[in-house]
Amino acid sequence: xxxxxxxxxxxxxxxxxxxxxxxxxxxxxxxxxxxxxxxxxxxxxxxxxxxxxxxxxxxxxxxxxxxxxxxxxxxxxxxxxxxxxxxxxxxxxxxxxxxxxxxxxxxxxxxxxxxxxxxxxxxxxxxxxxxxxxxxxxxxxxxxxxxxxxxxxxxxxxxxxxxxxxxxxxxxxxxxxxxxxxxxxxxxxxxxxxxxxxxxxxxxxxxxxxxxxxxxxxxxxxxxxxxxxxxxxxxxxxxxxxxxxxxxxxxxxxxxxxxxxxxxxxxxxxxxxxxxxxxxxxxxxxxxxxxxxxxxxxxxxxxxxxxxxxxxxxxxxxxxxxxxxxxxxxxxxxxxxxxxxxxxxxxxxxxxxxxxxxxxxxxxxxxxxxxxxxxxxxxxxxxxxxxxxxxxxxxxxxxxxxxxxxxxxxxxxxxxxxxxxxxxxxxxxxxxxxxxxxxxxxxx
Numbered sequence: 001x002x003x004x005x006x007x008x009x010x011x012x013x014x015x016x017x018x019x020x021x022x023x024x025x026x027x028x029x030x031x032x033x034x035x036x037x038x039x040x041x042x043x044x045x046x047x048x049x050x051x052x053x054x055x056x057x058x059x060x061x062x063x064x065x066x067x068x069x070x071x072x073x074x075x076x077x078x079x080x081x082x083x084x085x086x087x088x089x090x091x092x093x094x095x096x097x098x099x100x101x102x103x104x105x106x107x108x109x110x111x112x113x114x115x116x117x118x119x120x121x122x123x124x125x126x127x128x129x130x131x132x133x134x135x136x137x138x139x140x141x142x143x144x145x146x147x148x149x150x151x152x153x154x155x156x157x158x159x160x161x162x163x164x165x166x167x168x169x170x171x172x173x174x175x176x177x178x179x180x181x182x183x184x185x186x187x188x189x190x191x192x193x194x195x196x197x198x199x200x201x202x203x204x205x206x207x208x209x210x211x212x213x214x215x216x217x218x219x220x221x222x223x224x225x226x227x228x229x230x231x232x233x234x235x236x237x238x239x240x241x242x243x244x245x246x247x248x249x250x251x252x253x254x255x256x257x258x259x260x261x262x263x264x265x266x267x268x269x270x271x272x273x274x275x276x277x278x279x280x281x282x283x284x285x286x287x288x289x290x291x292x293x294x295x296x297x298x299x300x301x302x303x304x305x306x307x308x309x310x311x312x313x314x315x316x317x318x319x320x321x322x323x324x325x326x327x328x329x330x331x332x333x334x335x336x337x338x339x340x341x342x343x344x345x346x347x348x349x350x351x352x353x354x355x356x357x358x359x360x361x362x363x364x365x366x367x368x369x370x371x372x373x374x375x376x377x378x379x380x381x382x383x384x385x386x387x388x389x390x391x392x393x394x395x396x397x398x399x400x401x402x403x404x405x406x407x408x409x410x411x412x413x414x415x416x417x418x419x420x421x422x423x424x425x426x427x428x429x430x431x432x433x434x435x436x437x438x439x440x441x442x443x444x
Contacts (some may be wrong), residue, residue, distance in 0.1 A: 019429025087158030169227030263399025283342030
């Protein structure tokens with residue numbers, strides 16, 4: 001982007017807000033002004049040799065530093081008011097007071113903690129979201145069995161750790177990131193059963209983070225970090241959220257029955273409900289969303305499967321040849337490897353991508369139809385469990401721009417499907433970063 005496109009911003013004393021999304025394959029930052037206009041953005045793609053299962057916290061920090069420095073080169077850095085981070089849900093590690101990792105980071109879809117999830121059935125309620133191998137708490141127990149620190153430590157999620165790098169506070173998290181680690185969002189407490197579990201294993205309760213609402217000011221940026229990144233020393237570091245919740249926030253939806261499907265590396269469904277619904281047997285959970293709840297689940301199917309077979313250029317060329325009104329009837333269940341979270345919660349579920357037709361375009365359409373079938377099954381499951389069936393769906397994520405896929409999905413879902421005006425999780429986090437400032441302004 002040229003300097004010319006930012007001339008009005010550089011000379012206008014207006015606060016700017018940065019949202020940073022720590023995605024599966026890349027880190028993205030978006031800066032917005034007080035009106036919600038995007039004024040700058042940047043992305044950092046992880047090197048191909050870094051598979052998402054092998055990411056380290058230092059990879060995240062390198063990416064975060066890169067996108068922040070890009071943003072500060074594009075806008076007047078003195079106008080930056082606040083920063084908020086979103087990260088993948090259920091990604092956890094252990095660290096010390098200074099943020100030094102004391103364990104590997106286990107990513108959101110890591111399934112090695114199945115024995116720990118089974119063990120948790122002795123403690124957690126039957127409808128708890130922790131009763132899954134991919135839950136944050138199951139992974140924490142695995143980490144404690146294999147990497148238990150000798151001294152005091154913190155349980156931190158991906159967004160917490162990067163927020164901590166900016167603020168030097170590694171003891172705070174938000175309502176959304178702690179959900180899969182056992183926090184009770186209805187009563188806004190760490191439940192007694194979890195405290196009992198930790199006490200029985202002689203784990204100090206101080207390892208649990210203080211939990212605040214997304215959008216809460218944690219502190220100003222650490223002065224040394226501000227100097228290194230070229231930021232003002234009074235930039236506010238804001239409590240963030242999970243990536244899929246940030247993507248929903250970016251849509252601006254706020255009515256019961258409105259839904260967002262995120263077509264990123266994975267397929268994430270969320271619909272606004274008057275009350276929470278949790279059904280770990282099907283991978284369904286709820287997160288606070290203002291006065292409402294976001295009810296949904298995340299499938300292991302999605303864009304990562306498409307990228308496994310085709311590159312972006314191939315998919316763009318084939319999309320023009322798709323026939324969305326004529327079904328392939330291939331009945332695929334697209335997965336890269338065995339294991340599914342939602343709408344079928346089965347760590348052994350096998351991918352179904354056969355018969356493998358020789359026509360790449362037909363095979364590509366079959367994969368798109370398979371993911372659309374999973375989406376429809378997911379929303380019907382949520383309806384069966386008591387959530388409203390969507391009145392409309394906005395689409396976020398990289399797959400949102402595929403109009404042929406949109407037509408396939410509309411046919412299967414039976415309701416209008418549109419592209420969200422803002423589809424990026426980083427935009428939702430930028431809105432969180434602006435929340436406190438705008439509330440103060442509006443209440444004056």
